[in-house]
Amino acid sequence: MRIARNILFLISSLVLTAFLIAVIYLFVNNIIGLIILVVGLIALVTLMIIVAVGLGKRKFLFIQNKSCILLTYVYLVATIILLCGICFYHFILHYKFGDMSVGDKLKLLQQITVVREISETMMTKDYPVLEHQHITFKYHPETEKQVYKLIESMEEIKRVEEEMFGQAIAKRDPLEVVVLRNSNDYYELMPFLPELIDGAYDNKNKTVLIYQNSKDETFMVGAFAHEYTHYLLDLFSLKVGLQHDDVPLWYNEGISEYIHYQIIDTPRTPGILDTNLSFSDLHTSKDWNSASESSDTYYLAKKAIDYLVGQHGKKILASILLDQKETDSFEVSFEKITGLQLSTLNQTIFSVNEELDKAWRAWQEGDNETAEKMYLEIIRKYPDESLAWHQFALLLEEQQRWDEALEARRKVSQLTPNDGVSFLNLSYLLIIFNTKESLDMANKALELSKMDSFGNVPFYQEWVNEISIFHQLKNQGKEVEAYRFIFQSEQLSNQTTIMGELKRQAKEKYPGEF
Structure with a gap:
């Protein structure tokens, strides 16, 4: 005893x-x-x-x-x-x-232990379970509709997967996806993670943890696409003989962000950017965490992947990893396959301003053909560069290629969803197509200007008033009065090509009146 x-x-x-x-x-x-x-x-x-x-x-x-x-x-x-x-x-x-601080160490412990054991916690033990192909979805009952949207999104993810890897990757390791009700439940389980984290992936246990955002129906689909891409990259790396840590973290996160926004076309506004940050210094978690304190590393990584895809196509992303198995060096394979030095990649992807200056000068000198070719090349390499789309739209408007110009203007507004000016320019152009949509975009621009401490609200309000009257007169069948009214617009007088098209339309419809 x-x-x-x-x-x-x-x-x-x-x-x-x-x-x-x-x-x-x-x-x-x-x-x-x-x-x-x-x-x-x-x-x-x-x-x-x-x-x-x-x-x-x-x-x-x-x-x-x-x-x-x-x-x-x-x-x-x-x-x-x-x-x-x-x-x-x-x-x-x-x-x-x-x-590392105490908080950093606790956060790491959370990432190591909580995601692995999440399915056994009291919070999720009574969650419904849905099996779909190689994935087991364990979800809060309130997220059921969103779970089916995740399943629907897998077809589109598979399409991008096949374009990138040449074929669908064999899903030899099953994946568990735990879907929580909201961010409160997420941070209750993982309280030491920083804010604004959309999800988590445990590569050792092949588990994804995401949550529902009631204010944004596309949020969870985007988060799932991101975390699922980590899973795909793990499977591909193992298939070609690489370990998880052999793939630089910036490359892993950049591809995951890229597929996220391939599935959900809602570009986000970047945070603080350090454009001098070298991608050679973003290989490990230590590098990434340190750089994240002073720069939006996720945006930088995605921008790099956008550039590579724009230059070489999606398959180059897998080609680099395939070659890495032979060279035993990501940096060597990267330079061999892309022709770019990883240490100067940041300078390369941010050289767009110089290219835009050259295209702008060609246009101003009257060489529209050269300018258009340059803008198309810039857009191909930098598909999310809003300034390139804006300048290209101006060129198209000057040439009266209205349908193409409208497409470019819509792209600008998609890339800058919080910029009132982009919606104002879209409203100006829409006046020659659809006065109702033009009014809607004008109101959108006005609302954005009210949220901007430097926004010129009276200026936006003036245009809303003008387009409202123009739209109302046209709806009442008073088109001649409508055109005469809008031709007095001071704002529209500065949009010379658009004003010229409106006058042409008016003369064509009512030759004796104008």
Whole structure:
């Protein structure tokens, strides 16, 4: 009975010791951690020697028998193993991520443990389960409609997957997708993650965790596409003989963001950008986390992938990884396949301003043919560059290619959904097509100007008033009065090509009136 009690005490002591060591290393940096390791090992080894000497005695210190001395010896050996193990893990974290705060360490622990065990938590244990192909969806009942939208989106994801990899990847490892009700449930499970995280993927256990956003029906589909792409890249990497960490993090995240916005065509406004940030310095999680503090790394990574696809097509993304297996270096394969140096890729993708200047000068000098070719090439390489689309729209308007110009104007508004000016320009152009839609876009521009601290609200309001009257008169069948009214518009007088087209339409309809 006494021996059993002593063994139970030993186990309890080891658990408490492990907890204390873990807590200590949670709050210390690498140097202090090393000092603790050295001092701890010296102290423990010294005690082991003393205890070893005591094994030959009937009474040692306050210990009455040899069995207790032996258990003490076991405790010291186990403590040394615990100390070395936790310290080793601490040093690995420092090597991979650099100095980390307590919050960073807790966040990492959350990512490692919570996603893996999410299906066993009390929050999700009663969730309905839906099997679809290689995926098990475990979802909150309120998200059922969204889950079926995720399933619908898989056909489009598969199309992009086949374009990128040449064929669909064999799904040898099943995937579990846990769908939570909202962001509150998400952060209750993973409280140490930073804000604005749309989802998480556990590559070891092939588990995705996402949540519903009631204000944006496309949010969860985009998050799923992103995290599912991580899964696809893992499968492809293993197929060609690469490990997860062999693929630079910027490349992994960039491709995932790229497919996200291939599926959901709602471009986001980037955060702070450091255009001097080299992609060579974004290989590991440590690099990525450090750079993310001063730059929108997700946007930079996607912009790089956009550029590569614009230059070479989607298949180049897989070709680089295939070649990496042969060269054993992503950077070497990247330069070999693309002809670009990874260290200067940032300079290359942000050289668009120089190209736009050249195209603009060609247009201003009257060489429209050259300017158009240059703009088309810029748009091909930088499909999300709103300024390129804006300038191209101006060129098309000058040439009175109205349908093409309208398409370009719509693209500008899609790329800049929070910019009132883009919707104002779209409204001006729509007046020659559809006065109702022109009014709608004018109101949209007005609303955006009210949210902008520097917005010129009276200017936008003036155009809303003018287009409202024009639209109303046309609906009442008073088209001659409508045209005469709008021809007095001061704002539209600055849109000379659009005003010219309106006058042409008016003369064609009512030759005796204008």
